[in-house]
Amino acid sequence: MxxxxxxxxxxxxxxxxxxxxxxxxxxxxxxxxxxxxxxxxxxxxxxxxxxxxxxxxxxxxxxxxxxxxxxxxxxxxxxxxxxxxxxxxxxxxxxxxxxxxxxxxxxxxxxxxxxxxxxxxxxxxxxxxxxxxxxxxxxxxxxxxxxxxxxxxxxxxxxNQISKPSWWNSDIEMNYLGEWTPIKYEKFIESCGGEVLDLSEYEGYQIMELAVKFKNDIEKYGWKDKDNELIDLPIY
Missing domain, CATH: 2.60.40.2030 (CalX-beta domain)
Known part of the structure; x- marks a missing residue:
């Protein structure tokens, strides 16, 4: 059995x-x-x-x-x-x-x-x-x-369309670049000299340097988002 x-x-x-x-x-x-x-x-x-x-x-x-x-x-x-x-x-x-x-x-x-x-x-x-x-x-x-x-x-x-990169997470949104939009992302790439960066490889101070430059470029070139207002970043 x-x-x-x-x-x-x-x-x-x-x-x-x-x-x-x-x-x-x-x-x-x-x-x-x-x-x-x-x-x-x-x-x-x-x-x-x-x-x-x-x-x-x-x-x-x-x-x-x-x-x-x-x-x-x-x-x-x-x-x-x-x-x-x-x-x-x-x-x-x-x-x-x-x-x-x-x-x-x-x-x-x-x-x-x-x-x-x-x-x-x-x-x-x-x-x-x-x-x-x-x-x-x-x-x-x-x-x-x-x-x-x-x-x-x-x-x-x-x-081959603009889409939100994986590194644009809640930390990036709250402390550096704000809410992701296609126009904001395109202008951020332009601010970085046309280079598509992976910010997951960057330290906080490096990301802040990029964000400050981006904010200065927004003011310099009058870059606007879809609401026809200047692109907004959560930094001063």
């Missing part, structure tokens, strides 16, 4: 080991790959407006290995999830066979985005999915940490 219970247990575990998207069952002889996604935000956002002069932009997603480190490089497979993708074929380049390198437990998946004309008026999305091949199985939702969830998919939304 114990023998039959044991066999039944193995069958149940095998069924539970299937990925949520039904791609594969676990094979104990294989290594597995997954993409660690933030459980609150599973999409990366890119705008070419933050990368002036760039027509092709590489986006990388981390891919992790469950199993033993490889002794030689091996390929793994990626596919585009068509029903979760709005980008046109000409908007991106993806190699559907990518390399997981020997001797590491983390590697990168690359997709190249292209700054096509319709991105001026449209935000598009590409969703990618790991698929099993002769080298790797896939490991979907094996568990969660506080902020990460293991997944088969990665998604990037992109356009």
């Amino acid at each position: 114990r023998k039959y219970i044991f066999i039944l247990g193995i069958i149940i575990l095998s069924l539970c080991a299937c990925s949520k998207e039904g791609l594969t069952q676990y094979d104990a002889a294989k290594n597995y790959l997954y993409i660690p996604n933030d459980k609150y935000m599973d999409t990366t956002f890119v705008t070419f407006k933050h990368h002036p002069g760039i027509d092709d932009y590489d986006v990388f997603f981390e891919v992790r290995l469950i199993g033993i480190q490889l002794i030689e490089d091996k390929s793994y497979s990626i596919e585009v999830v068509k029903d979760k993708t709005t980008a046109k074929v000409e908007d991106y380049t993806l190699d559907t066979e990518q390399i997981f390198h020997a001797g590491v437990l983390k590697d990168q998946l690359k997709i190249t985005l292209h700054n096509t004309a319709h991105l001026l008026n449209e935000t598009v999305r590409v969703t990618l999915r790991l698929t099993p091949n002769e080298n790797f199985g896939v490991a979907d939702y094996l568990g969660e940490s506080e902020s990460r969830a293991q997944s088969l998919t990665a998604s990037v939304a992109f356009d």
Whole structure:
């Protein structure tokens, strides 16, 4: 009787080991790959407006290995999830066979985005999915940490429109630049000599220097926001 219970247990575990998207069952002889996604935000956002002069932009997603480190490089497979993708074929380049390198437990998946004309008026999305091949199985939702969830998919939304950068947070709003608006952001870039800066890499005193210069430029050039009033900053 114990023998039959044991066999039944193995069958149940095998069924539970299937990925949520039904791609594969676990094979104990294989290594597995997954993409660690933030459980609150599973999409990366890119705008070419933050990368002036760039027509092709590489986006990388981390891919992790469950199993033993490889002794030689091996390929793994990626596919585009068509029903979760709005980008046109000409908007991106993806190699559907990518390399997981020997001797590491983390590697990168690359997709190249292209700054096509319709991105001026449209935000598009590409969703990618790991698929099993002769080298790797896939490991979907094996568990969660506080902020990460293991997944088969990665998604990037992109356009060529002015959008609020991630560093323009409540601290920046309250203490340096005020509420974000498209016009204010465009003029801030102009005040910075046309350079698109990532203020998350700056110290507070450096941000204040930029804010003071911006305020002086607003007064010097009479820069106005959408309400036809001078752009307002929370500094004096």
